[in-house]
Amino acid sequence: MRSETAPAIRLEDYQPPAYRIGTVDLRVELAPSETIVRAVLSITRQDGTHPGTPLELDGDDLALVSLTIDGRVPGQDEFNAAPDRLELFTPPAESFELELVTRLDPDANTKLMGLYRSSGTYCTQCEAEGFRRITYFLDRPDVLSVYTTRLEAEKDACPVLLANGNLIEEGPLGDSGRHFAVWHDPHPKPAYLFALVAGDLARVPARFSTQSGNEIALNIYVEHGKEDRCAWAMDSLIRSMRWDEEVFGLEYDLDVFNIVAVSDFNMGAMENKGLNIFNDKYVLADPETATDQDFANIEAVIAHEYFHNWTGNRITCRDWFQLCLKEGLTVFRDQEFSSDMRSRAVKRIADVRLLKSHQFPEDAGPLAHPVRPRTYHEINNFYTATVYEKGAEVVRMLKTLIGDDAFKAGLDLYFERHDGDATTIEAFLACFSEAASTNLDQFSRWYEQAGTPVVTAETDYDEGSKTFTVSLSQEIPPVPGQKNSKPAVIPLRFGLIGANGNDLDTGAPEGTRLQGDVLILNKAHQKITFDNIESRPVLSLLRGFSAPVRLNQSLSQDELVFLAAKDSDPFNRWQAVQTLLMKDLVRLTGETRQGNRAAPSSDTIAVIGNVLTDASLDEALRAQALVLPSEADIAQEIGKNVDPDAVYEARQQLRKAIAGAHGAEFQSIAKSAMPNGPFSPDAASAGKRALANRALSFVAVSELAGAAETIWERFAAAYNMTDRISALTLLVHDHLAKEEEALATYLKRHESNSLAMDKWFMTQATAPGAETLAKVRALKTHPLYDAGNPNRVRSLLQSFATGNPTQFARGDGAGFELVAESVLEIDRRNPQVASRLLTSFRSWRALDPQRSALAETALLRVSSFENLSRDSRDIVDRTLQ
Ligand code: PHE
Numbered sequence: 001m002r003s004e005t006a007p008a009i010r011l012e013d014y015q016p017p018a019y020r021i022g023t024v025d026l027r028v029e030l031a032p033s034e035t036i037v038r039a040v041l042s043i044t045r046q047d048g049t050h051p052g053t054p055l056e057l058d059g060d061d062l063a064l065v066s067l068t069i070d071g072r073v074p075g076q077d078e079f080n081a082a083p084d085r086l087e088l089f090t091p092p093a094e095s096f097e098l099e100l101v102t103r104l105d106p107d108a109n110t111k112l113m114g115l116y117r118s119s120g121t122y123c124t125q126c127e128a129e130g131f132r133r134i135t136y137f138l139d140r141p142d143v144l145s146v147y148t149t150r151l152e153a154e155k156d157a158c159p160v161l162l163a164n165g166n167l168i169e170e171g172p173l174g175d176s177g178r179h180f181a182v183w184h185d186p187h188p189k190p191a192y193l194f195a196l197v198a199g200d201l202a203r204v205p206a207r208f209s210t211q212s213g214n215e216i217a218l219n220i221y222v223e224h225g226k227e228d229r230c231a232w233a234m235d236s237l238i239r240s241m242r243w244d245e246e247v248f249g250l251e252y253d254l255d256v257f258n259i260v261a262v263s264d265f266n267m268g269a270m271e272n273k274g275l276n277i278f279n280d281k282y283v284l285a286d287p288e289t290a291t292d293q294d295f296a297n298i299e300a301v302i303a304h305e306y307f308h309n310w311t312g313n314r315i316t317c318r319d320w321f322q323l324c325l326k327e328g329l330t331v332f333r334d335q336e337f338s339s340d341m342r343s344r345a346v347k348r349i350a351d352v353r354l355l356k357s358h359q360f361p362e363d364a365g366p367l368a369h370p371v372r373p374r375t376y377h378e379i380n381n382f383y384t385a386t387v388y389e390k391g392a393e394v395v396r397m398l399k400t401l402i403g404d405d406a407f408k409a410g411l412d413l414y415f416e417r418h419d420g421d422a423t424t425i426e427a428f429l430a431c432f433s434e435a436a437s438t439n440l441d442q443f444s445r446w447y448e449q450a451g452t453p454v455v456t457a458e459t460d461y462d463e464g465s466k467t468f469t470v471s472l473s474q475e476i477p478p479v480p481g482q483k484n485s486k487p488a489v490i491p492l493r494f495g496l497i498g499a500n501g502n503d504l505d506t507g508a509p510e511g512t513r514l515q516g517d518v519l520i521l522n523k524a525h526q527k528i529t530f531d532n533i534e535s536r537p538v539l540s541l542l543r544g545f546s547a548p549v550r551l552n553q554s555l556s557q558d559e560l561v562f563l564a565a566k567d568s569d570p571f572n573r574w575q576a577v578q579t580l581l582m583k584d585l586v587r588l589t590g591e592t593r594q595g596n597r598a599a600p601s602s603d604t605i606a607v608i609g610n611v612l613t614d615a616s617l618d619e620a621l622r623a624q625a626l627v628l629p630s631e632a633d634i635a636q637e638i639g640k641n642v643d644p645d646a647v648y649e650a651r652q653q654l655r656k657a658i659a660g661a662h663g664a665e666f667q668s669i670a671k672s673a674m675p676n677g678p679f680s681p682d683a684a685s686a687g688k689r690a691l692a693n694r695a696l697s698f699v700a701v702s703e704l705a706g707a708a709e710t711i712w713e714r715f716a717a718a719y720n721m722t723d724r725i726s727a728l729t730l731l732v733h734d735h736l737a738k739e740e741e742a743l744a745t746y747l748k749r750h751e752s753n754s755l756a757m758d759k760w761f762m763t764q765a766t767a768p769g770a771e772t773l774a775k776v777r778a779l780k781t782h783p784l785y786d787a788g789n790p791n792r793v794r795s796l797l798q799s800f801a802t803g804n805p806t807q808f809a810r811g812d813g814a815g816f817e818l819v820a821e822s823v824l825e826i827d828r829r830n831p832q833v834a835s836r837l838l839t840s841f842r843s844w845r846a847l848d849p850q851r852s853a854l855a856e857t858a859l860l861r862v863s864s865f866e867n868l869s870r871d872s873r874d875i876v877d878r879t880l881q
């Protein structure tokens with residue numbers, strides 16, 4: 001028997017809760033396999049709820065020990081308790097107190113939702129629906145309560161006892177060897193923001209004084225011995241707190257802000273009020289084990305979680321359909337923070353790369369959904385690139401459309417009007433609509449419609465009338481379950497560039513909406529004519545990637561070369577280089593498939609040469625321009641009937657041609673760009689390392705004498721993880737001499753550091769070549785691999801499935817089989833990790849017929865599994881639909 005699909009939850013069915021829970025008093029007696037939770041809930045019937053309306057509380061896998069209502073033990077006919085639900089048939093009076101005692105087994109909790117143990121430390125994860133695994137509750141974000149949490153545990157095993165809010169009392173429990181701590185959080189919050197931590201952890205302290213003079217104690221808790229690796233995270237936290245005050249006027253609101261790093265965590269991190277819990281990979285960093293990318297990620301995730309204190313916690317979501325209300329806005333905020341800390345252009349390029357590589361394929365496949373979905377079966381599957389990344393793009397477009405001042409005024413209004421609320425996208429947009437005195441009804445389609453709009457732009461220059469006409473159209477390609485998409489409001493930042501490379505001053509053409517340098521496309525078709533244009537300009541469109549659309553612009557090869565050299569917008573300059581590379585790659589893939597041997601265009605080779613030597617571009621930007629589109633990017637561009645082997649061949653061919661033409665420059669850049677002196681994670685130094693390592697990646701495939709030795713030497717001499725892992729990746733992926741020796745050396749050096757070992761697993765899992773499959777299978781039994789740890793699973797299996805297109809989509813189906821089989825193994829213990837891994841099949845229909853048939857077989861195998869989790873059932877059903 002096949003497991004049933006969970007019923008659909010629909011936005012249109014939303015009903016406010018029938019009861020409120022004003023306060024929650026928890027007493028948690030911690031023990032590894034038998035933890036007792038006593039919860040006292042003060043419950044009030046809502047105005048408008050009929051007296052006697054049954055109270056239904058959510059549960060998940062709960063064991064009820066006892067319950068009382070206003071101190072009285074109810075009769076068996078007054079309630080019904082099941083593992084997933086507690087119902088009181090006729091609750092008394094208007095307000096009453098419910099006392100619930102539940103028994104939990106943290107050690108048996110492998111789902112990492114609710115209360116579990118990670119390397120001995122007790123911790124919780126409650127978003128989205130984990131609190132119901134602790135006690136019965138109205139586990140929905142529009143029920144806000146004030147929590148007081150008393151923790152009791154053995155003092156030796158758990159000297160540290162933490163919960164949300166401020167510490168109000170602590171002490172020993174007689175001479176039992178146990179002790180207690182009581183935490184009180186004065187800010188009403190939904191249950192998903194509840195957290196507790198107990199364990200034997202080291203504390204790294206700091207202080208922060210707020211703009212208005214409050215002294216905040218900051219602490220990062222980590223396993224003993226890891227204290228030295230917290231400095232960057234703490235520095236990032238302090239900068240985030242300062243930035244949020246300066247840019248948004250938002251201050252922290254408790255006496256203490258605690259961060260705990262744990263090694264077993266399903267996601268990146270969690271914004272629990274006053275007690276953020278982090279996947280340790282987003283806290284721990286030192287030059288020896290973390291790359292520049294890791295440093296940047298830590299800075300961004302620390303900021304993201306901290307920023308949630310206002311956008312998410314003080315103002316939360318009415319229901320889970322509104323997830324983008326907190327996530328899209330908070331991603332936008334963390335992107336802005338990183339832009340201010342680093343280079344805005346480089347950050348924008350990195351964010352757009354991520355959007356295009358993760359969100360665009362999601363939006364183009366069977367898992368497509370609107371930024372604000374209207375229906376779901378399992379909310380855990382909606383923590384997606386669409387909700388997060390496209391959600392942030394929508395906020396960014398809003399700012400572009402209404403302008404910086406109105407955007408600021410709208411946000412101020414939002415914070416003032418909705419502080420303490422559980423609210424909606426409508427309420428959010430209303431603030432901006434009011435602040436800008438503008439109607440945002442059409443704009444709100446960005447939240448409603450799935451699919452990436454395709455914008456087509458044609459230009460025409462009329463010599464006689466001296467006019468330049470831009471014809472624009474927009475269309476959303478078919479999305480499953482979405483008919484008749486309507487035109488969106490698309491802000492298109494642009495410039496008309498004259499022959500000398502300067503932007504023309506165009507003024508607003510008749511009858512168009514134009515705001516400064518932004519064209520507003522809000523119809524299916526639109527024509528814009530610019531007058532008094534003396535000679536044919538080049539249209540630079542979608543500058544800064546001003547909207548999350550696919551741009552289909554008929555630029556000639558010469559125009560692209562011109563933009564790559566001259567565009568004053570760094571993003572579009574980068575984009576022009578990428579477009580040239582992509583055109584070549586698509587053409588070469590087609591030729592390879594036909595069995596023809598074609599050459600990359602001389603333009604592409606020349607443009608790369610210009611980038612290399614252009615001293616006006618900083619190193620980080622040059623490094624970005626030298627990143628060839630990934631195999632997945634190319635496959636996406638091709639769109640259908642994809643042969644990943646041909647894609648790989650074409651990409652290698654281009655890489656070698658570029659290396660052949662510019663080998664000497666690459667060699668000298670690899671030497672000269674490398675910063676010397678002690679390691680610093682700052683953006684400028686990271687940019688230098690990125691450029692040097694990028695150059696080295698071309699040296700690796702050049703015919704230059706001693707190329708392989710150069711890479712080995714770089715590996716052996718590396719004094720930081722960025723350089724070491726770059727060199728290792730080249731040795732392994734390009735199968736250079738000493739590949740095995742390098743892997744062994746790395747293993748020896750890092751075997752005691754699991755985050756560094758993740759990179760070792762990942763490097764091997766993403767290596768092209770038929771032997772990788774057997775290697776990945778073997779690595780699943782490696783002593784340092786752990787199928788119960790999400791980071792290990794991601795580093796070995798997720799990276800194989802998403803970062804190794806030729807081997808995942810092998811022509812014999814063995815790659816799909818390996819992943820399907822792993823999904824089934826993992827699903828029993830951790831459905832969230834399994835269903836996430838399963839999403840790697842999402843583009844299966846774009847593959848050639850033979851491969852897509854093999855992918856379908858693997859998916860059907862997963863689908864036929866009897867006891868599939870709700871999470872994986874939802875993904876497999878939608879992927880096959
Ligand atoms: N809310 C977290 C964030 O974006 C992500 C998360 C979701 C973590 C669900 C755990 C569980 O910051």
Ligand code: ZN
Pocket residue numbers: 304308326327330
């Ligand atoms: Zn978030």
